[in-house]
Amino acid sequence: MINEGVTAALAARDATRNGDDSHTSGTGVRRPVQVARECTYPDFLKCQPLNFKGTEGVVGLTQWFEKMESVYSISNCTVACQVKFAMCTLQGNALTWWNSHVKTTTPEAAHAMPWRTLKKMMTNKYCPRGEIKKLEFEMWNLKVKGNDVVAYSQRFQELALMCDRMFPEEIDQVEKYVGGLPDTIHGSVMATKPKTMQDAIEFATELMDKKINTWAERQADNKRKSDDTTRNNQNQQPNKRQNTGRAYAAGNGDRRPYGGPKPLCSKCNYHHEGPCAPKCHKCNRFGHVSRDCRSPPNVNTGANQRACFECGAGAQGQFQSDGPKIEEQQQPG
Incomplete structure (x- = not known):
């Protein structure tokens, strides 16, 4: 019995030593653990979530999903409150759709729905398969218009969010992005062999800015030379006209008709x-x-x-x- 008591005491001591040392002081007294405060609705609103009306289209819905998940992470929103807080950002047609869904069940059951289930419901409602196919077709034919690489990059990223099945790996997105660049910078971007979308976008934007600045400087230089030439011609023209006038005057004087009596x-x-x-x-x-x-x-x-x-x-x-x-x-x- 004595041996059993000693063994139990040693086991208790080892358990105390192997516990969370962050909650113990140097004297062996256990410090109180601070419990995280539960996220409230005002805390949720301070993170500025986006509103959704149901008319923003596929890209708008995708951006709403991403922003909402970011707010969940920042505000430490609990799983039980995610759907309830998110539905408070619905407006217009989207709010009407949600209220109709709540009538088919109960508010408690609707708010207890997992966030993943809500995303699937809203995707089926506002992103029909026909719209996804249109976006995929646009994605395949997307190219830079003129020299606006910034607009091309933004639209490419928007479409890539909803056409994720077209690009299993990020390198596939990079290849498609580089393929839509204009010939003036396509070869240079390919030579750098970018591995990520961020690298490809940054290099393409920087390279196009240099091309545009060089072209603008060349145009300004040509205009300056043209203005100088025009100014020199204008300065020389009055002298030519004055000499010509004197020549005509002299010629007309030599050929004046005789007005005498003979x-x-x-x-x-x-x-x-x-x-x-x-x-x-x-x-x-x-x-x-x-x-x-x-x-x-x-x-x-x-x-x-x-x-x-x-x-x-x-x-x-x-x-x-x-x-x-x-x-x-x-x-x-």
């Missing part, structure tokens, strides 16, 4: 009275004779003179062979 001579085509002025046969100008001409001799002029004396008519048809030579005529008074 008649036009049909022989020399000049306005004068009396016989025509002598003409030089070296330079073919009126007003002086050949012996007084200071211009160099012209070969063509000499040939014309010979032709004139042989045929009896001048090259210009201004004198005859039997008449007096023009160079011997005197300048009219």
Whole structure:
């Protein structure tokens, strides 16, 4: 009996030592254990759960599910209160649907429903199979529109939540995501071999931002060069117009019509009275004779003179062979 008593005492001592040391002090006195406070509805609302109206579609319902589960974790909501608190966020058509369901049973039985069962009921109600197929078709054909990689990434993630059976592993999602990127960055993203969706999205977004910034800088540089060229042309145009105007003025001044009283001579085509002025046969100008001409001799002029004396008519048809030579005529008074 003594041995049995000693053995029992030793076993009790070992049990005390092997217990939760976090609740014992250094003196061996057991500290009181703090019991976690049960989550109340105000605590639940402080975590800002989303409302659901039933018109948000498949993506909206999925986001409501994710946000609700996050609130459960933060607020330490008990399993017994999950459905009861979640149903307080329903509005519009969704609230009408839930009230109809409660009438078929009792409020106690409806609130005792497991969260997983509620998710399945709401998925069957607001995510019919036909809608899921439409989302899967959109997922297969989803590509970047223009250069908006941010919108593409957001829509891809939304669709991936409801089309999870299309991608058994995350690497499958990554391959589909990279396949929808534009050719300008597709090869660069593929070369990095991203392992997760987060890596692929971050690298694609950063790379596209660099491409857009480079393109914007190039456009600004081209516009600046174009503006400089236009400005230089505008500065040069007034000078050209001024010179042209002077040239026209000079030309018009040389060709002003004769307004004097002297008649036009049909022989020399000049306005004068009396016989025509002598003409030089070296330079073919009126007003002086050949012996007084200071211009160099012209070969063509000499040939014309010979032709004139042989045929009896001048090259210009201004004198005859039997008449007096023009160079011997005197300048009219």
